[in-house]
Amino acid sequence: MSELAARSLSGLKGVGPRGAERLAKLGLHNVEDLLFHLPFRYEDRTQIQPIGRLRPETHVVIEGEVLAADIVFGRRRSLLCKVGDGTGMVALRFFHFTAAQKNNLERGTQVRIYGEVRAGGTGLEFYHPEYEIANGGVLPPLDKRLTPVYPTTEGVHQKTLRNLMQQALALLERYPPRDLLPKALLDDASLPTLREALLKLHAPNPDDPVDMLLTGSHPAVQRLVMEEMVAHQLGMLSRRAGQKTHSAPVFTDDALVAKLRAGLPFQLTGAQQRVIQEIAADLAIPSPMLRLVQGDVGSGKTLVAAAAALMAIRAGYQVALMAPTELLAEQHLANFRHWLSPLGIDVHWLTGSLTPKARRDTQALLAGGEAAMVVGTHALFQDAVAFHRLGLTIIDEQHRFGVHQRLALREKGRQDTQIPHQLVLTATPIPRTLAMSLYGDLDTSVIDELPPGRQTIDTLALPASRRPAVIERVHAAAKQGTQAYWVCTLIEESDALQAQAAEATWASLKEALPDVDVELVHGRMKAKDKAARMARFASGEAQLLVATTVIEVGVDVPNATLMVMENAERLGLSQLHQLRGRVGRGGNKSYCVLLYQTPLSHTAKRRLAVMRETGDGFRIAEEDLRLRGPGEWLGTRQTGDLAFRIADLMRDEALMAPARDMAEQVLADHPASADALIHRWLKGAEGYADI
Known part of the structure; x- marks a missing residue:
């Protein structure tokens, strides 16, 4: 274990038992954890902006003299301070304040303020800005580096995290972490050392490309991403090697x-x-x-x-x-x-x-x-x-x-x-x-090949107002001797979700189609009843099956040529694709109708567009992952493998293959480093979809 990982946060100044508990909610237990807790944005507090040049909706540092500090009454009581610097005047407004705060901001006090400029009732105003008061008429030196803003939790303030991080960075200088990725591999990838990367990420210079730091394209970020991905790959390779130490029966007769x-x-x-x-x-x-x-x-x-x-x-x-x-x-x-x-x-x-x-x-x-x-x-x-x-x-x-x-x-x-x-x-x-x-x-x-005879499925998206026309299309399919599915996303009525319930839909379709045999299947039915109803549809006794998404997989009726999905905007792309795959299994041309409620969100519009554009399951899965992210895409977080601290599977896709190659090289040539990497990044994780 490294010196940084061995040092508990309780050993840092300002961390008591309650503070340690709160930091643990962020997954921070030792100094190494703290150093891997990266900023999600930066503030530039290295330059003073003249008050006369302020513009709304900008974050700036100003210095000036308090010209007045008064409690004002209106819809909400507030402390209003006027500050000037000779180029102009701006107001500071505090809705939550103490008497001591008002006294400290007395007329004539020199202050430095950081915050967002907004248009307010008196002109330009700062609402609850951070500020420092001159000590003996002298303000502290300006920051020389950008100020990090960290993910936090209740009871842990930015100032607390920054103070702790300064202590952690001092320890980083004193006890540089061991670079567990071989230097030759780092040089080949043009990546900095771990120490250099952490210093850059927590204390960048004002002229550093902040956009690259935040988007993950900066070498400092990629250094940590690469190491984390290598550790995850090592975890899987090690597990695979462990599995292969077992024996298994041999089957050769086909x-x-x-x-x-x-x-x-x-x-x-x-x-x-x-x-x-x-x-x-x-x-x-x-x-x-x-x-x-x-x-x-x-x-x-x-x-x-x-x-x-x-x-x-x-x-x-x-x-x-x-x-x-x-x-x-x-x-x-x-x-x-x-x-x-x-x-x-x-x-x-x-x-x-x-x-x-x-x-x-x-x-x-x-x-x-x-x-x-x-x-x-x-x-x-x-x-x-x-x-x-x-x-x-x-x-x-x-x-x-x-x-x-x-x-x-x-x-x-x-x-x-x-x-x-x-x-x-x-x-x-x-x-x-x-x-x-x-x-x-x-x-x-x-x-990657479908059997001969599998039909391409024509897909169209229609607003729910076109429902009567779709019912007519179902009726025509039944009269032609083919069958249809009508999929609903809920079992019981829910006005809040604006979704047609399967039972209500079944009743309304039976009424609208009196000469069509309509069956109903949903997940709350007893298995025996569900199987019997599915059997009636599979045998052709029923022409229309109203169902919830229980039919997503495992239903094979070649005579079904029409799939109608109610409230399609509520389903993910992969689920839409799975449901669409229930038709197109026979020799007849098949169709899928996506009924949606308006207005559509941007994501819903994109999903429906992708469904109309392609039947390629891999392209659909890629787009679904892009829209929803890995955790939601999987539908469950039962595995520890996706708990990346820094890497982002979509953003850092290009690094995945090099990380795999690097992991194999580390495991072959530097097994001690492999164990240390796994401990550094995967401690407490279990499984990774171990099977």
Whole structure:
């Protein structure tokens, strides 16, 4: 541990027990933490501005003499001071003040003031400015460097943080931090030392390019960003190396895969064949596979997973597929039974909605080894579930699971040092920037080709006032023998959110379309009722399905050609894209209608425009990440990997690949530095989407 990291903030002047508690809310526990707490803007207090040249809405330093200080009454009582410097006069206004403050600002006092100039009732005014009073008629020297403004919290003032930072900078000069990135790598990237970078960021000169410091393009910022990104990559590489110290079963026989392919009524795409080969290569070595398979809606990931499962089953091992919702798990169950039953393989089912007896029966089959494959939800990693010989876990839409949930399923197959292979699926295309950070410890396969016959989907956005015309379009689709979805974003009515509730929409559409069979599905229904209603729609008994976003994934009805999304402006781009992917699965031309409420925000307009412009899931995911940021894009912060202190995944995208290369070099040539970097930046973090 470095000298700076070893020094508690309680050892700094002015930090008592309560102060330490407040600083801890900012994540500040030691001097090193404090030095990594960067300003979010700077103030220039290095020059005096003549009062006669002041302009509204500017931050300036002035000096002058107090000409008057009076308490004035109006809508609010205030202390009003007049200050002049010979070039003009300006007012200082304080709505919160003490008698001592009024006495200190008596007529004739020399003061220096910093704040924002505003237009007020007496002309130009400062509201609650910072000020200093001359001591013995002499004001302190002007600042020689720009003044930092830091993120703060209740009870921690800027003045407090600046005083603490001055002490921290003095310690930085006395105990320069060890540069954990090799000098040769820093020189190649033209980056300063850690000490130089911190000094520049906390105390820049007036002529330094402040805009570069604030936008992250200055080498001082990039020095810290690079080190933090390297540390995160090292964390994943180290974890990956740790995983690879385990052994895993070897699967090399693809006879069942060949039988599966022979029985399919279509040819696999080139992308599917390539990814199956990549998985087969992983399974053929006695080291645990950690592979992420991502592909757009309808690209055929499930069939690729089925091929992997068959290789494990052929070798005498069990396979568990875990999905985040029962609806998605049910769809997987149907697909796997359709493909595996002709091969003589039973696929079992385990979810929380099973009766106690059914659950016990399935658990007995898994523990005894009679069940070769099971599909389920969170119920799979419960304590009561034991496997006889689990060799492969398949996790779908894994970002919806917590770290410990995924690890718990893997641990079900641990036998001494042997652990199961892991295959992760996602239908949400992951932007490259996020993938390198979120899944850097996984090998990644991309199914970048859609099966022949997948239709492009024409998308249009219409205001809610056009609803009657859209209902007519649904009626026409039903009369033509095709089916439609009508998706609502809420279950119950909510005037505040201006959203049509699914139940109210279902009732109104049944009334508007008396000759159309309309079904309703939402997340609060019992699983049995939901499955029955979905089955009616899938079989064609119902022509229109009114649903909430529970149908986002896991629903496959080739005859559905029309998707209507109510209140589309309330959904993120990735979710809109997932929902749109429920149509276009058959041979008929398909359409998506985005109904929106006015007025639209700028972000909502951009989302709808992107949906109209492209069907490319990766481009949509990139734009969604740009609009919403990583935390909201993921939908949950169950992992510690995105808790960057300084780096910004979108702003610093260009540094991600060099950081990965640098991390590999550090790990290979400077392992001691690797451990120190991980400790410096990742202490307290857990998981990083560890699976």
